[in-house]
Structures are given as structure tokens and as C-alpha cells.
Amino acid sequence: MKQLAQNIRKNSLTIEELPVPVCKAGGVLVKTVYSAISVGTEIMKLKNADLSYFQMAKKKPEQVKDVLNTLTQLGPVATYRKVMNKLDSMSPLGYSLVGEVIEVGKGVENLKKGDMVACGGAGYANHAEVNFIPKNLCAKVPDGVELKDASFSTIASVAMQGFRQTESAIGENVAVIGLGLLGQILIQIINANGCRAFGFDISQSKCDLAISNGAYFAQAATKTNFEEEIGSLTNGFGCDAVIITTGTQSNDPIILAGKIARNKAKIVDIGITKMDLPWDLYYHKELDFRFSCSYGPGRYDPVYEEKGIDYPVGHVRWTEQRNMMSILQLLKDGKIDFSKLITHQFSFNDSEKVFLDIKEGKEDYLGVVLKYDADIDTKTKRVNIATKAITKSGKANIGVIGAGNYASTMLMPFLKEEANLIGIATATGINAKDKAQKFGFKYATTDYQEMLSDAEINTVVIATRHNQHARMVIDSLDKDKNVYVEKPLAISVAELKAIAKSYLAKEKLLMVGYNRRYASSVQYLKKQLKNNIAYSVYYQVNAGFIPMDKWYQSPEQGGRIIGEVSHFIDTVQYLLDADPVEVFATSTAAGGMPEQDNTFITIKFSNGSSCVIAYLADGDKKYSKEKILITGYRTNIEFDNFKTVTVFKDGGSSKKQFFMIDKGQKEEMSVLAKAIKTATAPIPFNALLLNTYAAILAVESIQTKRNCTVSIEDLINE
Template identity: 90%
Template sequence: MKQLAQNIKRNSLTLEELPVPVCKAGGVLVKTVYSAVSVGTEIMKLKNADLSYFQMAKKKPEQVKDVLNTLTQLGPVATYRKVMNKLDSMSPLGYSLTGEVIEVGKGVDNLKVGDMVACGGAGYANHAEVNFIPKNLCTKVPDGVDLKDASFATIASVAMQGFRQTESQIGENVAVIGLGLLGQILVQIINANGCRAFGFDISQSKCDLAISNGAYFAQAATKNNFEEEIGSLTNGFGCDSIIITTGTQSNDPIILAGKIARHKAKIVDIGITKMDLPWDLYYHKELDFRFSCSYGPGRYDPIYEEKGIDYPVGHVRWTEQRNMMSILQLLKDGKIDFSKLITHQFSFNDSEKAFLDIKAGKEDYLGVVLKYDTDIDTTTKRVNIPNDKAIRSDKATIGVIGAGNYASTMLMPFLKEEANLIGIATATGINAKDKAQKFGFRYATTDYHEMLADKDINTVVIATRHNQHARMVVDALDKSKHVYVEKPLAISIPELKAIYKSYTAQQQLLMVGYNRRYSDSIKYLKKQLKQNIRYSIYYQVNAGFIPMDKWYQSPEQGGRVIGEVCHFIDTLQYLLDADPVEVFASATAVEGMPEQDNTFINIKFSNGSTCVIAYLADGDKKYAKEKMLITGYRTNIEFDNFKTVTVYKDGGVSKKQFLMIDKGQKEEMSVLAKSIKSGVAPISFQSLLVNSYTAILAVESIQTKRNYSTSLDTLINE
């Protein structure tokens, strides 16, 4: 299948041949018939790629802050790789389309193969021949509605949600500032709701179009003082509501809105507009300024969009899906009509040129649709990548599952130097092919079973979301593949048991991504410790706040103790040459954060050492992420975030400094390659099991307030 893709760093737009996405539970696979181009939003993305890095940074200061915080935590080299990976990647365009359902995932009972649906969602309803769409982001197209018109349902839902924010009643006067596509749709929606539409735009032709679409008044905004005209048409009151759709750095729309508004009017912004609210104007009229969030309630909520959990209609009448339904119903009833708004239609195969022409402004583009061929490949899950490099018999042959930011910046850049990269699988074809080309894989796929069946691959690297790890580890072991899996190994005791069973049966090499033990600073720290000495260690982790709506915080991912604290348990196992034998954990409740995000975990080790991991997510971003205080053998040692190791001994002080923050990923990939060749795992399977078991029991301890033995006999035999 083909998909339109943008690369910001290379400032390119290409039509890519990609593997067809897999139909997952909770959604449907849709073959596109038409996709609508959001001329304002999508062309702005193309134009942003023309900017210098400095100009991009100036436009997004919050992202600059995030980069600076990452610099503090990871150092300059890793931060640079992370930023460049994001810029030098293919990204999708589009978010509104119509198509035919060709496959239905588990948990979807309101759609069937052959249904025609309108779909929405950035990253889902892409300009692509086939897309996976979660069930709450698509809805049936009623009989009699033109599929071309229906392809604008999501874009029109942005206008609908903006109108709903005005809380308008029949007979009210509603103004629209900005008569582009959204503005023209708004004019029709306003009329359909029994209100009078007033329009303003810098283009007289768009004002004329608004009149033909039913606007009561529309005039070119050659000035920002229309009080007299609006007053004469509204019994001297002014407009009850004003909706701003413009994308401009001028403050004129804000001033115009304030002047034509009646006392206590509502002003709703659905554009990207400079906002410098004139105090006198807005204060004396007590104006109510509001934002409208995209297509409606549910937008940006992963529980609604990804998991398909709807809001009860009695509590949230108009979700983004129900807004789409209302647009389609208005089209069916003839209350709105997009035929005058669709100014251009292009073949999807000509979309590269079409987008560049739109960007250049060669014509007056308003409503633009891409039409797709009926003959589309809907089955191919693998795309081969040209590669002249010979496969070396002395190196491991690797297949990678998952290519998020961590894997792309901290694993694959080093892995490609150590092994033959054969296949890569990700949930989206665009990411799979992007990383396949970037790192030299021989094929990209959306189905990881392709690689499990590939005899040329002897090792699978798993870097997906946490709740997928154990299942994929078992699948790979059962296919006699060596496995490297990012932490955690598993998120539940039944998963650990399943892994134990498969590992015992196959005896393949299994390695977990505990990279810290390969860091130069951690290896140096280990040299300062004596064998068979009981140490007391305080390990403080400034974990950083993660919002509740991020996937990492989803309960189904196991939580941050299981997902990350296993890292620090392994570091202690490495330093002490010992395994946990007992664990107790307690948490500090912090409002707005999961219980385990601020946790003290007390662990006793098999050599008699006692350690406390203070995993705290409520600290300042600029504070060092990891520190250790180690006491024992009449010695004190301070470890400061991979930068310095200070040893206090015999009345003297010695300090070892390291040039950069190195958390060991490069060396870890080298160890992986060597381990595959030798067949000897760097960490024993028993230590890997007890590590995960300890983290899982730590979460249990938070809830029960009990100590737990971490003996594997209990895990294996119960």
C-alpha cells in the first residue's frame, strides 16, 4: 500500500510503499476511498519544515524546555540523537477520510466488513490507502451521503465543536472571523441551527462565497471597526457569539471580535491566533473567551481514542465521534452541503505534486480531496528494502520489534555496528519502513510473526510497550530465537511463569535491557566495593513526573515500579554480586499521581546487604536523576548521575570524573552480539527472574503493607 509521508529534517514529501497495518482489537482496517486535505493545518506543517532549527525552536518554546531538561538527564550526545531522530523521521499527514471496512478487530460489534465509514484522527486517518482506525474514531456513512462530502466529516467536526462552545440558541447572531474551509462550514452550521451568520475575511471572494452559503452578512475585513454595521443589523446589541478560525500572528481578529461582540458575548477560538486581549474592551463588556478542543470531547484522551471506552451520552452528549455523526446526518438531511466548498480533486497517486502546488499557492484552494484507486493492495504486511551489504556469517542476525524513540536512539544506532539487521516490525508501516531505511534493515513489516518465521533471523530484539513483552518473549523462545527484551521482562507473576516454562523448554539465550551495569561509571563504582562485604546503599532516583494520560501510566502497563525500578534492582545485583531475598515497599500518596510513583523499596540481598531505592517522581527536572550513597567496610562512596564517583576512605577523599553521561547502551549492544556468538548470557536466567519477581512483589507490598520473600521456589512451584 501507499502512504504520503513528510520528513521535517530533509524537508521532503514522498509517496511511500509501506506494509499494510495489522487490524488490532478495538478497531477496524479501512480501505480509503477519499481523504480530505486540511489546507490550513497540513500546509502549515509543510511550511514549518522550511524553517531553520532556531526558527522552529522559537515557535515551540515548551519543546525547547523539554530538550534542555533531557540535556540535564542524558547529556549532549544522547539528547542530540533523540532530537535528530524525531526530526529525521517520516511522519504521516491527514486526519479526515472515508473508506470501506475490510477487516474488523475483536471488540467491535457495530461495524462489519463492507461498511462505508467516515474516519478521523491524526496518526490514524492518514493519507494512505489502508489505515487502522480505532472504533471511536469512525462512524458509518448514512445511505445517500456522498462519500466525497463525508470525507470532510472530521474537519467539519472541528467547526461543529467550535459552534457548540458558543451555546447558541435559535435566533442568535453568530460571527465567524476567517472564512476559509472551517469558516464556510461554520456559516452552514450556524444557519442549520436557526441562527444568523456574520462573516469576515481578508478575501472578498471568500466573503462572497459565504453569502452564497447562507451568511446574513459577510464583508472583507479591511478595518477592525464594524460596530456600526453590526449594530444596525442586531438591534444595536452586537453579536451574541464570535468564532475565530484564523491562523495569523496579527492581533486584529481579537480586536475585531471584541468590538462586534455584545455585552457578555462568547468568543471561541478554533484557529491558531495571536491573543493579546485588549483589557478595556474585554473587561467592560465582560466577554467570555473560550477555546474549542479539536473535534470534541475524547480528543487526546487515550482511554477514549485508543481503548475505545466511550463517554456515557447522558454525561457527554457530543463526543468527537458523535460530532462526526451529527455532520453526516446534516449532510443526509440536506441542512449542509459541501459541494460548493470542494474546489479541487486530485488522484492520490499525484498527491506529492498536489501538496507542493497547494503550498506554493498556485490557485485558490479551499476544499481539497484525494481520490484513491479501487485496486489497492490490502494484504502485503512486508516491504523489502534495497540492501547491497552482504550478511556476515560471524555476526548475529537480528529482527527488531518496536521502534520508539528509545530503541531508535539508544539501541539501533549501536546495534547496526554489531550485527546483521534483517527485519523490523512496528505497529505502523510508516515507522517500520522509516527505521528500516535509516538503520539498514532488509525489510519492514507490521506483523512480527514474519520475523519469527524467518530462518535468517536467530535473535529477536523486543522494544514494545510493557504489556506486550512477556507474550512476545514466549513467542520468540518457542520459535527457537534468542531474545533481547527491553525492561521489564514481565509485568505479572503468570507472565513470569510462562517465560520460565518456555525458557526451560528451549534454553535459548535471554537478555533483558539492563544497560546500567555496562556503564563505565557503574563499572568503576563496582571496583570500589569489596567482595563478601555487607553494604548499606541508598539509591535515589529522581524519576520525573509523567502525566496520567501517557501510555506509560496506563494500569495495563504494570506501573512505573515494575516498568523502571527493575533497572535499579539490577544495578544493585551487579554491584553486590547478589540477588534479592526479601522486599518491602511503601509509597507517599501525592495528588494527581499514581500511588507507586513515589515509593521507597527496601531490599535485603543474599550477601546480607540492605538497600533502599527511593523512586521519586515529584522532584524538579533539573535535579540529577540518579544518586547513590554507599556505606560499608569503613568507607563512604557517593555516585552522582554517571558523572562522578567520590570515595571517602581512611580519612582521605578521591574523586573520579567522567566526561559524559553514559548509561551503557553502546557497550550493552556489544555484549549482546558477543553473547549470541558465545551462547553465554551475561546475566543468569535466575537473576533475571528474581529481579522481575522482586519488582512485582514490591507493588504487592505497597498495597498489603507486608514483607515478601523473593524465593523463586515460591514462583516456580506454586
């Protein structure tokens, strides 16, 4: 299939041949008939690519702060790779389309193959021949609605949600400032709700179009003092509500809105407008200023959009999906009509040129649709990549599942130096092909089973979300593949047992991504310890705050202790040459954060050592991410965030400094390649099981307030 893709760093726009996405549970696979171009939003993305890095930074100061924090924790080299990975990647365009359902995933009951649906969502409803759409982001198109009109349903839902925020009643006067596509749709929605529509724009032709679409009044905004005109048309009151749709750095729309609004009116912003609210004007009128969030409630909520869990209609009447449905119903009933708004139609195959022409403003574009060929490849889930790389014998042949930011910046740059990269599988074809081209894979696919069936691949690297790890490890082992999996190995005892069963049946290499043991500073720290000595270890982790709406916090991902603390348990296992035998954990209630976010985990090890892992998420970002304090054999050792190791002994001290923050990923990939070649596991399998088991039991200990025994017999001797 084909998809339009943008690369910010290269400032390019290309139609790419990509593998067809897999139809997952909770959604449908849709073959696109029309996709609508959001001339304002999408062209702004293209224009942003023209900016220098300095100009981009000025526009997004919060992202600059994140980069500076990353710089503190990871150092300049890793930070540069991370930033460039985001900029130098293909990204999708589009968020509003109509198409035919060609496959239905599990858990979708209200749609069937052959249904026509309007679809929305950036990253889902892309300018692509085939898209996977979660069920809450699509709405069935009623009979009689033109498909071309239906392709604008998501864009129109932005206008609809803005209108709903005004809470307007029949007979009220509602003004729209900015009569682009959203503004013109709003004029019709206002009329359909029994209100009078007033319009303002810097373009007289758009004002004329608004009149033809039913505006009671529309005038070119050559000034901001329209109080007299609006007063004469509203019995001297002013407008009951004002909706701002503009995208400008001028403050004029804000001033105009305040002047034409009546006392206690509502002003709603759905554009990207400079906001410097004039205090005197807004205060004395006691104006109610509001924002409207995209297409409606549910937007940006992964529980609603990704998991498909709807809000009860009695509590949230108008969600983003129900807004789309209302637009489609208004189209069917003839209450709104997009025929005057659709000014251009092009073939999707010409979309590269179309976007550039719109960006250059060659014509007066308003509503623009792309039409797709009826004959579309909907089956191919693998795309071969033209590469100059030669497969070298004696090296591991790697297939990678997952290509998020961590895998792309901290694994694959080093992996390509150590192994032959054969295939890469990700959930989206655009990401799979992007990383395949960037790192030199032979092919990209959206179906990881494609790689497991590839006899050339002998090793699979798994870097997906945590709840997928165990299943993919087992699938890979069952296909006689060596496996490297990012932590955690599993998120439940049942998964650990299943992995143990598969591993013992196949005895292939299994390695978990515990990179810290390969860091130069950690290896130096280990050299300061004596064999067969019981040490006391305090391991403090400044884990950092993660909002509850991020996938990492989702209960189905196992939580933060299972997801991350296994890293630190492994580091202590490595330092002590011992495994955990008992665990007890307590948590600190902190600011409504989940109990796992601030936890003290006490672990006893098989050599008599004890360790406390303080996993704390409510600290300052600039404080050291990791500190280790070790006491024993009349020695104290301080480890500070991979930068320094200080040894206090015999009344003196010595400090070893490391000039680069090295967390061991490069050496880890080298170890993986050697392990495959020699068929020797760098970490014993039992140690991997006990590590993950200890993290799982730490969560249980928090809940039960009991000590938990960490025993290998619980996992493999049933």
C-alpha cells in the first residue's frame, strides 16, 4: 500500500510503499476512498519543517526543557541521537477520511466488512490507502451521505465541539472570527441549531462565502471596533458567544471577540491564536474564555481511543465519536452541506505536488480532498528495502520487533555494527520502513510472525510494550530463535512459568536487556568489591514523574516496579554475584501518585547481602538519576549516576571519574553478538527468572505487607 510521509529533518514529503497494517483487536482495517486535507493544520506542519532548529526550539520551549533534562541524565551523544531520531524520521499526515471496512478486529461488534465509515485521529486516519482505526475513532456513514462530504467528518467535529462549548440556545447570536474551513462549517452548524451566525475574516471573499452559507452578517475585519454594527443587530446586547478559529500571532481576534461579546458571554478558542487578554475589557464584561479540545471528549485519552472504552452517554453526551456521528446525521438530514466548501479534488497519487502547491498558496484552497484508486493492495505486509549491506557469515542474523525511541537510539545504532539486520516489524508500516531504511534492514513488515517464519533470521530482538514481551518471547523460542528481550521478561508469574517451559524445551539463547551491568562505571564498581563478602547496598533511583495517562502507567503493562526495577535488581545481582532470595516492599503515599511510584524494596541475596532499592518518582529532574551506596569489608563506596565512583578505605578516599555517561548499551549489543556466536548465555537463565520474580513479588509485598520468598522451584518444578 501507499502512504504520504513527511521527514522534518530532510524537509521532504514523499509517497512511500509500505506494508499493510495488521488489524488488531478493538479496531477495523479501512481501505480509504477519500481523505480530507486540513489546509490549516497540515500545511502548518510542512511550514514548520522550513524552520531552523533554533526557530523550532523557540516555538516549543517545553520540549527544549525536556531535551536539557535528557542531556543531564544521558549526556550529549545519547541526547543528540534521541533528538535526531525524532526529527529524521518519517511521520504521517492526515486525520480525517472515509473508507470501506475490509477487516474487523476482535471486540468490534457494531461494524462489519463492507461498511462505509468516517474515520478520525492523527496517526490513525492518515493519508494512506489502508489504515487501522480503533473502533471509537470511526462512525458508520448513513445511506444517502456523499462519501466526499463524509471525509470531512473529523474536521467538522472540531467545529462542532467548539460550538458545543458555547452552550448556545435557540435564538442566540454566535460570532465566528476566522472564516476558513472550520469557520465556514461553524456558520452552518450555528444555523442548524437555530442561532444567528455572524462572521469575520480578513478576506472579503470568505465573508461572501459565509453569507452564501447562511451567515446573518459577515464583514472583512479591517478593524476591531464592530460594536456599533453588532449592537444594532442584537438589540444592543452584543453576541452571546464568539468562536475564534484563526491561526495568527496577532492579538486582534482576541480584542475583536471581547468588543463584540455581550456581558458574561462565552468566548471559545479552537484555533492557534496569540492570547493576550485585555484585562479591562474582559474583566468588566466578566467574559468566560474557554478552550475546545479537538474533536471532543475522548481525544488524547488512550483508554478511550486505544482501548475502545467509551464514556457512558448519560455522563458524557458528546464524545469525539458521537460528534462525528452528529455531523454525519446533519449531512444526511440536509441541515449542513459541504458542496460549496470542497473547492479542490485531486488523486492521492498526486498528493506530493498537491501539498507543496497548497503550501505555496498557488490557489485559494479551502476544502481539499484526495481520491484513492479502487484497486489497492490490501494484503502485502512485507516491503523489501534496497540496501547495499552484504550479509556476513559468522554474524548473528537479527529480526527486530518494535522500534520506539529507545530501540532506535540506544540499541539499533550499536546492533548494526555487530550483526546482520534482516527484518524489522512494527505496528505501523511507516515506522517499520523508516527504521529499515535508516539502519539497513533487508525488509520491513507489520506482522512479526513474518520474521519468525524467516529461516535466515536466527535471533529476535523484542522492544515492544511490556505486556507483549512474554508472548513474543514464547513465540520466538517456539520457532527456534535466539531471543533478546527488553525488560521486563514478563509481567506475571504465569508468564514466567510459560517462558520457563518454552525455554527448557528449546534451550535457545535468551537474554534480557539489562544494560547497566555492561556500563564501564558499573564494571569498575564491581572491581572494588571482594568475593564472598556480605555487603549492605542502598540503591536510590530518582525515577521521575510519569503522568497516569501514559502507557507506562497502565495496569495492563504491569506497573513501574515490574517494568523498571528489574534493571536495578540485575545490577545488584551482577555486583554481588548473587541472586535474590527474599523481598519485602513498602510504599509512600505521595501527592496522589500510584503506590508503586515511591517504594522502598528490601531484598536479601543468596550470599548474605542485603539491598534496599529506593524507587522514588517525586524528586527533582536535575538530581542524579541513580546513586548506589555500598558498605562492607570496612569500605564505603559511592556510585553517582555513571559519572563517578568514590571509594573510602583505610582513612582515605579515591575518586574515579567517567567523562561520558555510558549506561552500557553499546557493550551490551557486542555481548549479544558474541553470545549468539558462542551459544553461551551471558546471564544464567535462573538468574533472569529470579530477577523478574523478585520484582513481581515486590508488588505483591506492597499489597500484602508480607515478606515474600524468591524461589526458583516456584517457577520450574511444578
